[in-house]
Amino acid sequence: MKNKCFYHCRWLLVLLVCQLTHVAIPEVTTTSVESPVRILVVYYSRTGHTERMASGVVQGAESVPNVVTMLKKVTEVTIEDLNAADGIILGCPTYFANMPGDMKTLMDDWNWKMKVDFTDKVGGAFATAGGQVGGQGHVVTSLLLFMLNNRMVVAGPLYQNEQTGSIWGEPGAAAITGPLDPGVSTQELDGARKLGRRIALLAAKMK
Ligand SMILES: Cc1cc2nc3c(=O)[nH]c(=O)nc-3n(C[C@H](O)[C@H](O)[C@H](O)COP(=O)(O)O)c2cc1C
Structure with a gap:
């Protein structure tokens, strides 16, 4: 500008x-x-945990130069937001080991009713769940499958062991929110940041 x-x-x-x-x-x-790389972060959250993770994702994306981010609730997202995005990161809580029905219905509409062309946009996913094995992995995979099915290129956060230097990746970011492990921890928030950064870097490469 x-x-x-x-x-x-x-x-x-x-x-x-x-x-x-x-x-x-x-x-x-x-x-x-040079036009900016646009990263859209879309989330569903009733009690705020997933919203917290979403803000971490935004921070991570914004750590990459020439990136502009947009943070939206799934109910607020428009066809213009989706079309303009180079990268889309979706997040939601786990309900009965699946994504919440509202999230799924709205996502179906993006393709079915809005006819958004997702081809070659870069995608990532995150989830929260009350339990340690509450289904958050399944939710992340389901969100990524939606993206793959819509011709997107998907990726997850990268981690590095400070001592050994070894690098590994994960399919997405997640947080356990309770009651045994309450709230979003610093490490979980860091995972969200790493996810945002990775998607922004890849979207910049693809642009
Ligand atoms: C209807 C409902 C179903 C839930 N099902 C699960 C579940 O299957 N596994 C789990 O670990 N947590 C489950 N939870 C807990 C939520 O996933 C968890 O509290 C989540 O962090 C809430 O996210 P939010 O604060 O962004 O709304 C459920 C919560 C609700 C309200």
């Missing part, structure tokens, strides 16, 4: 000087202003 404004002001100045000095106006040379 700043770059564009600077470009237009500079060009107006050139025109003004040419007018005043009767010098021929130079040909316009096109300078390409």
Whole structure:
């Protein structure tokens, strides 16, 4: 935005000087202003845990240069938001070891009713669950399957062992929210950040 404004002001100045000095106006040379990478984070949350993870995902995406993010509840997302996004990251709680029905219905509509073309957008997923083996892995996989089925390219967060330097990946980010392990921990939030960063980096590469 700043770059564009600077470009237009500079060009107006050139025109003004040419007018005043009767010098021929130079040909316009096109300078390409790099368009930002757009990351859309969409979530469903009733009691706030998944919303917290979503904010971590946004922070991670925003740590990548030239990335703009948009954070939306699944009920608020528009066809314009989806079409404009280079990367889409979806998150929701686990209900009965599955994604909540509301989330699934709205996602189905993106394809079925809105006719969004998801081809080659980069996707990632995150989930929260009350239990340690409450079905969060299944929810992440289901969200990724929706993306794969809609021709997206999917990825998960990367981790690195500080001591050994070894790297590993996971299918998505998740948090256990209770009652045995209440709230979103610092490490779980860090996983959400890593997910956002990875998707933003890949979306930038693909653009
Ligand atoms: C209707 C319902 C079903 C749930 N089913 C599960 C479940 O199968 N496994 C689980 O671990 N947690 C389950 N939970 C707990 C939620 O997944 C958990 O509290 C989640 O973090 C809530 O996310 P939110 O705060 O973003 O709404 C369920 C909660 C509700 C309300």
